[in-house]
Amino acid sequence: MAKNVLVVGGAGYIGSHCVRQLILSGHRPVIVDNLSFGHRQAVPAEAPFHNCDLGDTEAMRAIMENERIDLVMHFAAFAYVGESVENPLKYYFNNLVATLNLLKVMVETGVRQFVFSSTCATYGIPASLPITEDMPQHPINPYGQTKLDVENALKALAHAHGLSSASFRYFNAAGAAEDGSLGEDHNPETHLIPLVFQAALGQRDHISIFGTDYETPDGTCLRDYIHVDDLSRAHIAVFDKLETPGSTYFYNLGTGTPASVREVIDTVEKVCGKKVPVVEEGRRAGDPPALYADSGKAKRELGWELQYPDLEPIIETAWRWHRDHPSGYAK
């Protein structure tokens, strides 16, 4: 059955891709975004849009009621790990307090289904790989901690108020919409793949490799890059599960295939046919050597399948976006 879905942070990278998938699946997304990081151009013309801050509980309550919301997806968060170490209060207020405000409005207005963007950063440095959902969660920075705090609040709200939720622990979101309509545009940009494209396009002198002495096959960090459309489809595949009141789910979302920083750079060079200048630097503080997912639980329980299991096609979609939008949405 089609749902009215409030997408908080729906003008951002992952949120906007989810909005697109919701429309393709016949649902009705309603977007809330204060455009501090989101892009108005990423919001489709047919979707209702509210330029509203999560902290404005009165406005959020009105939107929840007037738009007859059935389910909330929440993507609005700060996501710079280093910044969260420097300025933890910013992360506790925006990622934890603002989310609790949102959940309070949901409880008060009777909206009982919630999909949350969590992160592999909740695991900290994993004891073994690949990471499964039942492994201990010991985040090593405030960003991961605030996401874990929300996960725990969701368990309490399930028990007390019958709230049903799914928390998706993302690995490294990457790529761009297949039809070229949406892509990755962060300011500042800190993520590896867009930075390598900027170096390939001559927008920056080089790409820095942060650490070449890790205990990994080529000495650089291993990560699990998953296509943003594959991530998005899981958010919709979980809808049936959320019909059961008071149910709480946690799923890893990754491809399960690790790629090193060097492999990412090599693949970008291959895809765009340009040489990327590289400078080897020291390790970046707080980077675990290797993070990759066992996403078997999401596959088994949600019938979710990867449409982009390999890195190269993911990078091809990203390349089309960066080539056609060298200045992002501002073009």
Ligand code: UFG
């Ligand atoms: N890297 C470089 N050079 C750069 C940028 C990144 O070598 O200029 C390396 C990083 O050291 C890391 C890999 O590329 O090994 C990926 O880095 P990203 O910054 O793209 O992504 P992260 O793995 O650090 O971060 C992602 C999400 C975060 C999440 C984190 C969990 O973007 O939201 O995983 O560890 F918190």
